Amino acid sequence: MEMGFTWGLVFLSLGVMGLRWVMRRVNYWLYETQLGEKRLLLPPGDLGWPFVGNMWAFLRAFKSANPDSFISSFVARFGHTGMYKAFMFGNPSIIVTTADACRRVLTDDEAFKPGWPISTLKLIGEKSFIGISYDEHKRLRKLTAAPVNGFESLTMYLEYIEDNVVTAFDKWSKMGQIEFLTELRKLTFRIIMYVFLSQESEHAMEALEREYTVLNHGVRAMAINIPGFAYHKALKARKNLVAIFQSIVTARRRRREMEAETKLKKDMLDLLMEVEDENGRKLNDQEIIDVLVMYLNAGHESSGHITMWAVILLQQHPEVFRKAKAEQDEIVKKRPSTQKGLTLKEVREMDFLSKVVDETLRFITFSFVVFREAKKDVNLSGYNIPKGWKVLVWFRSVHLDPETYPNPLEFNPSRWEGFTPKAGAFLPFGAGSRTCPGNDLAKLEISIFLHYFLLHYQLDRVNPDCPRRYLPHCRPVDNCLARVRRVGIEQ
Numbered sequence: 001m002e003m004g005f006t007w008g009l010v011f012l013s014l015g016v017m018g019l020r021w022v023m024r025r026v027n028y029w030l031y032e033t034q035l036g037e038k039r040l041l042l043p044p045g046d047l048g049w050p051f052v053g054n055m056w057a058f059l060r061a062f063k064s065a066n067p068d069s070f071i072s073s074f075v076a077r078f079g080h081t082g083m084y085k086a087f088m089f090g091n092p093s094i095i096v097t098t099a100d101a102c103r104r105v106l107t108d109d110e111a112f113k114p115g116w117p118i119s120t121l122k123l124i125g126e127k128s129f130i131g132i133s134y135d136e137h138k139r140l141r142k143l144t145a146a147p148v149n150g151f152e153s154l155t156m157y158l159e160y161i162e163d164n165v166v167t168a169f170d171k172w173s174k175m176g177q178i179e180f181l182t183e184l185r186k187l188t189f190r191i192i193m194y195v196f197l198s199q200e201s202e203h204a205m206e207a208l209e210r211e212y213t214v215l216n217h218g219v220r221a222m223a224i225n226i227p228g229f230a231y232h233k234a235l236k237a238r239k240n241l242v243a244i245f246q247s248i249v250t251a252r253r254r255r256r257e258m259e260a261e262t263k264l265k266k267d268m269l270d271l272l273m274e275v276e277d278e279n280g281r282k283l284n285d286q287e288i289i290d291v292l293v294m295y296l297n298a299g300h301e302s303s304g305h306i307t308m309w310a311v312i313l314l315q316q317h318p319e320v321f322r323k324a325k326a327e328q329d330e331i332v333k334k335r336p337s338t339q340k341g342l343t344l345k346e347v348r349e350m351d352f353l354s355k356v357v358d359e360t361l362r363f364i365t366f367s368f369v370v371f372r373e374a375k376k377d378v379n380l381s382g383y384n385i386p387k388g389w390k391v392l393v394w395f396r397s398v399h400l401d402p403e404t405y406p407n408p409l410e411f412n413p414s415r416w417e418g419f420t421p422k423a424g425a426f427l428p429f430g431a432g433s434r435t436c437p438g439n440d441l442a443k444l445e446i447s448i449f450l451h452y453f454l455l456h457y458q459l460d461r462v463n464p465d466c467p468r469r470y471l472p473h474c475r476p477v478d479n480c481l482a483r484v485r486r487v488g489i490e491q
Ligand code: HEM
Pocket: 129, 130, 141, 148, 294, 295, 298, 299, 300, 302, 303, 306, 366, 367, 370, 371, 427, 428, 429, 430, 431, 433, 434, 435, 436, 437, 438, 439, 441, 442
């Protein structure tokens, strides 16, 4: 009887081990064997379990205090090869972690196209920049990037941004405890709404911003469309966003019919309504709405987060704070007494502050990964990236590479003194034809905010040692619960 039980246990263990062995090879059989001899040129790595691939390991790491343990586990198992095969977000993928390889992927449009997971495409929009053809992207990008770039546009926005920053600080300093990140998101959202829609309706803005928060939580989550899961909630949020934008677009079309076009001040929505392709075709509502959903999202989440981190990091490093504040004091001191407020020239002369911003962008790496897909078999650094496989351009590893940035986990703006990283080693805004079109606007917003913060305010955090969350983006778990205090004024 006892013998039988022991044999039973042995068979059970063998069965479990066998099943595990089979399961670990399913993705290999499905995706690697069909490559024939070319599979031998794949970078090292492992495609994990069927369906989920490496997603559990990814989510475990990014929900822990050490997100970099995900890539470190590849390095520990397969060496410092810089490229690893994996199975991510439902697709066989190559993770690329070195500056050279990332730059190559981002700048070679012949070989790579956007490769965002279908689940992300459904949230951001199939007619947004990540879903449309190469030519359509080129056309819409040219149209929409011009009005948010260049001296003239930025000068035009500067005053609006400045007024809103001053008002926001004043309001927060009277509010008691606030979620600093939530308030900053509202501020950056107001700015991007103004740029794109000339709209300032408080009500519409709050409703949109709330929906965006839910949408973004679904972007890096597992694509499980079941009530209760982040992705399901995000799909619902997208539906609400589309409905709100539809009403804005409909109202604008009506207004344009009623008023003479020449009388209107044109914003981005007007430009999108007017643009025609070479056959005279105009964009329909869905196309316009998808571009808006994407731009308004990209244009406020990132700037809000980076501004918050710059403030937190400045306060955590008193030496850096002092140096940055001295620079801003000097700017105000040099200013003619007749001048009210900042000029673009002054912002461009904020030498140390720009280093603080760059170091924040590096240290936090808001977009830790972007997605591409190989249009053909590509040889990169001696490895094969098979046609149709996704490429995950892992910015986080590039920005934390100790070869480029000694002591990379130290926040040190002075590392930028006399230092220009080699091509591909600093990619906060990406590179190539999809480089962030809002990079100058973002830096302007952040610099104006920091100018007023350094001159007049302090942030008293309720939980200064609050743990961080890394998904969808790096933030303190409490959204930076704090009081904003005007320095020198008792409250
Ligand atoms: C600190 C702030 C920002 C950061 C860190 C950031 C980062 C990035 C990155 C890394 C990309 C490249 C994505 C890729 O290669 O697939 C990107 C693209 C993009 N960003 Fe930003 N961004 C910021 C602010 C903004 C602002 C203010 C706007 C709006 C004006 C904006 C609009 C966009 C758009 C529309 C794209 C897609 C471009 C394309 O596919 O051609 N971003 N951003």
